[in-house]
Amino acid sequence: MNKAQKRTWLRFAVSFATILIAAVVIAYIRRNAIDIYDMSQPTRYIILGLLSAIPPVLIAVIDCRRKKVYDERDRQIDNKAAIYGAIGAFIFLAGAGWLLIVMTKMGSIKAPLVILLVYLAYFVWILVSSTASLFQYGWTVKGEKS
C-alpha cells in the first residue's frame, strides 16, 4: 500500500464517520423533536461550529502536501475519482432537495439548513471519491511490490 492509498483510506474513514455521526445526530434530533434554536447562541456556535470544524481540519491535514507523494498513476486515479465524487455530490444534493420537497410538501426550510446540506455534500464528495480511488487501486495490496 503506497502513501496515496493510505491517505485515501484515511479520507474514506473521516468522511464515512462524519456522515454516520451526522445521520445519527439528525435522527436523534428529529425523534426527540429537539429545536436547535432553543439552545443559546454561544452554545450553538461552540457545539455545532467547533465540532463540525473537526472533520474538514482532519481532511486538510491528510491532504497536506499530498501532491509530493503522487506519481503519474496515482494522479490519474485521483482525477477520475474527483469526477466520480462530483457526480456523487450532485446526486446527493438532488436527492436531498427532492426528499425535502416531499417531506415538507413544498413548504420551506430554515436558511441555516442549506449550510448543513452543502457541508454534507462536501463529505459525500470525499466519500465517493475515496471509494472510487480504492476501487481503482483494488482495495487490497495484492500483487504490489515496491
Added chain:
Amino acid sequence: MNKTQKIAWFNLVGTLLCFALGIYIVVEVFILRRLPEGFGRFWGLPAFWLITGVAIIFIRKKQSPAEVDCDERDNFIKKRAVLASFVSVWILLFASSIIPRFIVGQDGSIPVCLLPIINFGIFLIAMLVCSVAILAQYGRTGKGEKA
C-alpha cells in the same frame, strides 16, 4: 477546430440555451404568473434536439482522417478546465448556503422548491465555466492548427 473545442462550443451553446429557457420559465410562470401556451410551451424541446443533432454531425466530422481524438495537450487543457469548474462549484455552493442567511436572517426560512433551482443553476454555471476555460485556453479560434 479539434474535437475538444467542438464539444466545448456545444456545451457552451447548450448551457446558454438552458439559461435562456430558465429565464423564460421564471418570467412567464413566476413574474407574469401565466403558463406558456401553444408553441411557447414546447420550443425548448425542438431547439434541444436540433442543437444535439447538429452537434453530433459537427463533432463526428474530422478535419482529416489522420486527426486523433485527443492528445496530451487536449488532456491537459481539459484537466485545468475541470479544475476551474470544480473550484467554481464550491465557491457557488458556499455562496448559496451563506447568502440566504443574510437575506432572510438567522431564523428565516426559504422555500424548498428553490433548492433544485439553485443546484441546477450551479451545475449550469459549472458547465459554462468548463467550456469557457477550454475555449480560452485554446484561444477561441482554430488559428494555426493543422492536422
